[in-house]
Every structure is written in structure tokens, then in C-alpha cells.
Amino acid sequence: MKRCIVCGQELPKQELFVLANAPASAQQIPDAGEVAADQGVTLELYQCGGCGLVQFACEPVAYYRDVIRAGGFSTTMTELRRQQYRHLIENWHLEGRRFLEAGCGRGEFLQVLAEFPVAAYGIEHKPELVAIARAAGLQVWQDFPETGSQDLKGPYDVFLSFNFLEHQPQPNVMLQAMYHNLTADGMGLVTVPALEYILEKGSYYELIRDHLAYYSFDTLRFLMERNGFRVLAEELVNRDTLAVIVKKDPELLRCMESRAAVTAVDIRPLLEGYDIVSREMGELLADYKKEEKKLAVWGASHQGFTLAGTLGLGDQVAYIIDSAPFKQGRFAPASHLPIVAPEHFQQDPVDGILIVAPGYTDEIAGSIRAKFGNDVEIFTLRTNRVERIKNI
Numbered sequence: 001m002k003r004c005i006v007c008g009q010e011l012p013k014q015e016l017f018v019l020a021n022a023p024a025s026a027q028q029i030p031d032a033g034e035v036a037a038d039q040g041v042t043l044e045l046y047q048c049g050g051c052g053l054v055q056f057a058c059e060p061v062a063y064y065r066d067v068i069r070a071g072g073f074s075t076t077m078t079e080l081r082r083q084q085y086r087h088l089i090e091n092w093h094l095e096g097r098r099f100l101e102a103g104c105g106r107g108e109f110l111q112v113l114a115e116f117p118v119a120a121y122g123i124e125h126k127p128e129l130v131a132i133a134r135a136a137g138l139q140v141w142q143d144f145p146e147t148g149s150q151d152l153k154g155p156y157d158v159f160l161s162f163n164f165l166e167h168q169p170q171p172n173v174m175l176q177a178m179y180h181n182l183t184a185d186g187m188g189l190v191t192v193p194a195l196e197y198i199l200e201k202g203s204y205y206e207l208i209r210d211h212l213a214y215y216s217f218d219t220l221r222f223l224m225e226r227n228g229f230r231v232l233a234e235e236l237v238n239r240d241t242l243a244v245i246v247k248k249d250p251e252l253l254r255c256m257e258s259r260a261a262v263t264a265v266d267i268r269p270l271l272e273g274y275d276i277v278s279r280e281m282g283e284l285l286a287d288y289k290k291e292e293k294k295l296a297v298w299g300a301s302h303q304g305f306t307l308a309g310t311l312g313l314g315d316q317v318a319y320i321i322d323s324a325p326f327k328q329g330r331f332a333p334a335s336h337l338p339i340v341a342p343e344h345f346q347q348d349p350v351d352g353i354l355i356v357a358p359g360y361t362d363e364i365a366g367s368i369r370a371k372f373g374n375d376v377e378i379f380t381l382r383t384n385r386v387e388r389i390k391n392i
Contacts, residue, residue: 002046002057005169005213006223009050011057016267019043019207021309023333025061026210026302027068031330040309040334043209051222052262054195054214060169061210065125065144067105067164076359080238081112081162088158088189088245089116097157102178103164107133107140113160114138123152148176156181159188163241166192166211175227179248188229188246192220197240199266202273202384205310205356208302217242218263228253273384278311280386284354284379285316294318294350298364299357300327300339307356307381309334318350345372352377354386365389 002011021040030038047054089095095117104110104122106129113120123143124130133140143152159178168174178188195214198206207214215223220242221231229246237243288295297304297313300322308314314335321342322328328341353376355364361380368378378389 004048004050004053005055006053006171006219006226007048007051009048011046011055012049015044015046015057016054016265017045017204017207017270019045019204019306019310021312021334022207022209023302023305023309024209025063025333026208026305027061027063029300029327029330029333029339030336035331035336038331038333038336041209043207045207045214047262047265049262051219052216052265053219053223054216054265056209056212058209058212060167060212063126064167064169064210064212065103067103067124067126067129069105069108076238078108078112081109082115084189084237084243085113085116088187089118092187092245094118094158094187098155099158099160100152100154100156100178100181101160101162102145102152102174103161104133104138104140105129107136107138109160109162110138110140111136118158121153121156145174145177148173149180150177152177152181154181155183155186157183157186159186161188161190163191163193165190166213166215169212171213171223172227175223175229179228182248184248186248187232189243190220190224190246191237191241191243194236194240194242195219195265196236199269202269202276203303203358204270204274204277204384205303205306205381208306210302215242217244220244225252269384274310276384277307277381277386281307281311281313284386285313288352289316293352295352295354296321296345296350297337298322298353298355298368299360300324300332301357303358303381304356305332305334308332308337313337317354318348319344321345321353342367342371350376352379355380355389361389 020042022043024041043056098119101122104124110120110122122140125144130142192215195216224246230249231244233245235243296318298321300320319338319340327339330339355361
């Protein structure tokens with residue numbers, strides 16, 4: 001029986017959307033010895049009729065307790081965290097208080113928090129990341145909230161959770177552990193990817209098994225209140241992320257079994273997005289085949305993996321280019337496209353490159369022109385359309 005991960009109600013029999021041949025994981029990228037055993041998975045997306053949460057009905061990835069941040073040190077992300085910390089600390093007078101980041105990775109955001117007059121602590125499940133954080137002088141230890149009453153060396157005045165909650169198969173347990181380890185007037189700052197953004201843009205390739213839950217402001221607020229946190233402020237940040245500031249409120253715990261007012265999700269933009277991308281990619285590939293041209297993809301991201309797997313690009317595209325050395329020499333999950341360094345182009349050139357790296361398109365397009373010249377056609381995936389970039 002498929003049940004909601006938040007309210008426990010049985011999920012409806014009819015799914016919202018089905019993603020066939022999707023990557024089984026965004027982070028476990030098979031090497032030459034593993035690729036033969038790798039298989040795509042079918043992911044079924046549902047909306048709970050009890051609380052409205054949109055979610056995949058599947059087991060979590062094996063590493064859901066670990067934090068993996070590809071852009072943790074980017075200038076944009078660092079400045080966003082700095083602004084959020086400043087707003088939280090100054091507006092709620094939290095100078096000198098104890099902060100705990102649940103799922104802190106290698107401490108990228110704790111290093112920013114260290115700029116402020118607070119005591120910063122972090123827990124991380126993956127021991128290798130704990131070691132890196134501790135080597136940087138941060139107060140981090142290995143831990144993960146497996147039960148709601150778990151002692152995390154509290155009490156703390158504030159807990160932090162950045163794009164981690166959507167990975168959790170038991171979000172109530174995580175939030176109950178935070179509640180248990182906070183002072184009586186404890187607060188929290190939580191961010192998750194925005195369902196509204198994916199639906200608005202029709203960008204179906206943003207869906208990935210690693211993200212079990214797709215929160216809206218309504219469902220995130222319900223989850224917080226169900227676990228004793230009143231939402232004081234909510235904001236859409238960086239176009240695609242929900243951020244809420246919460247505070248403990250014991251009165252809310254008396255309503256834990258209540259249901260939210262559910263608004264049915266309009267899934268049509270997602271269905272239309274898939275149809276448009278599928279059609280336009282099909283037309284591009286047909287033209288290239290007719291003209292005996294070769295196409296590559298730039299971006300071994302979860303978006304690139306989902307696109308390649310669900311559209312069956314494994315035998316239609318030459319390879320995926322990515323600048324991250326740890327991905328090179330491996331194969332995209334589900335599609336099994338080889339992942340290569342940019343320099344691979346020189347020995348195996350292609351006629352066109354499709355950029356699938358949201359937020360980095362212009363930077364990558366400039367790099368293509370500088371490295372490969374002006375004869376290479378450059379395309380990009382902008383929301384739900386395949387566009388050709390004519391000038392850089």
C-alpha cells in the first residue's frame with residue numbers, strides 16, 4: 001500500500017505523472033564495470049488527497065542521509081546564505097545563540113554562518129564530509145536523526161536545513177528531532193525546491209528520484225505545523241526555492257492528525273512540457289541524422305540524466321561533456337551515455353552541443369565558443385523549449 005510520507009493517508013490509485021526510464025540515482029554514476037548492471041526506473045508521481053503533498057511512491061536512494069552540494073561554494077549561493085543569515089539574526093535578535101545545521105555536508109554554509117556573532121554547529125551523516133568540515137575548524141560531528149526523540153547535543157536556539165528535507169522518506173521524524181533539540185522559543189530556517197517553479201516552467205526533467213517530495217508553500221506549511229512549528233515568514237528565493245522561517249509552538253502539536261485544505265495540482269504544464277521537449281528534441285535529432293551530423297550534451301547534472309534517460313538519447317547522442325573530473329570516464333545512469341572531459345571534443349568532434357545545465361548556460365556557451373570555435377552549433381534547454389544560441 002502506497003502511503004503519504006507526511007500524513008500517512010493512502011495515496012490515490014491514479015498517478016499524476018509517470019517518468020519512464022528515469023535514472024535510479026542522480027549521484028551514483030556507474031563506471032565501466034557497473035554500467036552493464038545499471039537500469040532505469042519507472043517513477044510514479046502522486047498527490048496525497050489528505051495533505052496535498054506531491055511525491056514519488058518509491059524507496060529513497062541509498063544515500064538520502066548524506067548531503068551532496070554541487071554548487072555549495074558558488075558566489076550566488078554563498079551570498080544568498082549570507083543574506084538569509086543576516087535577516088534571521090538581525091530581525092529576531094539571535095546574536096550569541098546556538099545554531100545547528102542538520103545535514104551540513106562539508107560545512108560550506110557553516111563557514112558563512114561563522115561570519116556572524118553566533119555559535120555554529122553541524123551534523124552530517126557521511127564521515128568523509130565530516131572529516132573535511134572538521135579539518136576546516138568547524139564544529140561538526142557524524143549524526144542523523146533516526147528518531148524524533150534523538151539527542152543531538154542540544155538544546156539549540158535555531159536549526160537550519162537547506163534543500164535536504166525533500167530527500168527524506170520520514171520528514172516528520174527529522175522535524176520532531178529538531179523540535180526535541182530546540183529551546184522553548186527555538187526557531188528554524190528551512191529551504192526546499194519549489195513545486196511551483198517546476199510546474200510553471202513545465203520542466204519535467206527537474207524531477208529525480210533523489211527528491212521524494214515536491215513541496216508547495218501550502219504543503220510545507222502543513223508539514224511544519226504538524227510537527228509543532230508555526231511559520232513566521234515564507235519567501236520564494238533564487239526563483240526556484242521555497243524558504244520558511246519557523247518557531248516552536250506547542251499548541252500546534254495538538255492538531256498533528258488534522259488535514260490540510262487540499263488544492264488539486266494542475267499537472268498539465270508538466271505533461272505539456274514533456275510533450276514539447278520530446279517533440280523538439282525528436283525534430284533536432286532527426287535533422288542531425290538526415291544531415292549525418294553528431295550531437296553531444298553538455299551537463300552531467302540530474303537534469304541532463306533525466307532528459308537523456310526518458311527520451312532514449314543513449315543511441316542518438318555521442319556523449320555528455322562535463323567539467324567535473326569525478327564524473328568523467330563514467331556513464332550517465334539509465335541512458336549510459338559516456339561522460340567525457342571538454343578536451344574529448346578534439347579527438348571526437350561533434351557538430352552541435354545541447355547545454356542542459358540550468359543557471360550556467362551563458363557561461364558554458366562562452367566556453368564552447370572559446371574552446372571549439374564558431375562552427376559548432378549551440379542549443380540549450382530553456383524551461384520547456386529547445387533553443388538555438390546564435391551569438392555569444
